[in-house]
Ligand SMILES: Cc1cc2nc3c(=O)[nH]c(=O)nc-3n(C[C@H](O)[C@H](O)[C@H](O)COP(=O)(O)OP(=O)(O)OC[C@H]3O[C@@H](n4cnc5c(N)ncnc54)[C@H](O)[C@@H]3O)c2cc1C
């Protein structure tokens with residue numbers, strides 16, 4: 157595909173233009189131009205990155221219409237974090253260039269301790285870091301395994317404050333990070349780590365908690381469960397875990413440990429195909445019937461975009477409001 161000129165304009169009148177191949181993420185173009193655009197969720201869920209497309213076209217990947225209504229989209233507004241170039245374009249931000257030029261917290265190195273398959277399509281990656289890594293349980297970091305590789309986001313599955321970080325990665329055929337992990341990653345290799353990031357974290361409140369996980373979307377919940385201290389002031393926790401088949405389920409040991417630490421924790425597993433005596437058939441959203449959702453609960457949903465959408469609709473049908481829901485799409 158041919159290269160395009162992408163221009164970023166700021167409220168103080170300064171601009172920066174960078175050449176980019178069609179199809180590249182705007183965030184990656186901006187990074188090459190030395191810009192750190194304001195961003196939070198990086199997944200089209202929060203609206204922090206909204207900008208005005210002055211000219212040209214971009215393609216927006218999956219995002220929440222509540223964050224960017226179609227009427228705003230028609231008016232030329234875009235979510236930078238989910239935008240890919242389609243040719244030359246000019247994007248205008250409502251903040252000054254200085255706000256996009258601040259030095260980011262430096263990325264830091266992690267050394268690969270282990271990288272191996274743990275279930276069908278799921279690999280684990282364990283990284284050793286120099287100092288205990290603090291974050292809010294549920295948050296993610298960006299990982300860059302090689303200097304010229306793109307950054308990719310992955311949620312920690314370990315508890316905060318540890319020097320060993322654990323990730324669970326669903327292998328996407330042809331994906332940049334997936335290919336590195338399955339074909340080139342070796343113990344001892346260095347991975348750049350950037351973060352922590354994100355607003356999908358465990359709230360400290362006395363409400364019941366309903367966790368809905370699809371595929372590798374279980375990862376942030378493992379961190380949340382490990383971070384929950386016995387006797388902490390929260391209501392009972394229910395975890396609905398979905399996987400394509402029994403062979404796709406992972407982290408059984410972690411879930412057993414979490415249940416041993418919290419006898420009130422209820423774990424229900426759902427598989428789309430195949431028989432397993434300890435699993436229910438279908439999607440985890442099948443567990444979100446009106447009677448089954450405690451109206452006092454905070455609901456956390458994480459996984460592939462279609463599952464997150466289905467879970468959100470089911471929870472709203474069950475009578476909870478939008479503010480009772482937190483979700484993260486692994487897009
Ligand atoms: C906040 C957040 C947290 C996340 N946490 C996790 C997590 O804990 N675990 C997890 O598994 N995932 C997580 N994800 C998803 C993860 O960041 C990646 O999107 C995912 O792992 C795929 O990355 P990849 O580099 O392997 O694939 P990519 O390179 O992004 O490719 C994705 C798809 O595009 C296709 N593709 C790639 N290049 C091209 C091309 N040139 N032309 C056409 N098609 C192409 C690939 O074949 C593939 O189907 C998270 C995402 C977000 C936003």
Ligand code: FES
Pocket residue numbers: 194195196197198199200201202203204205206223235236237238
């Ligand atoms: S950073 Fe783009 S919508 Fe959240």
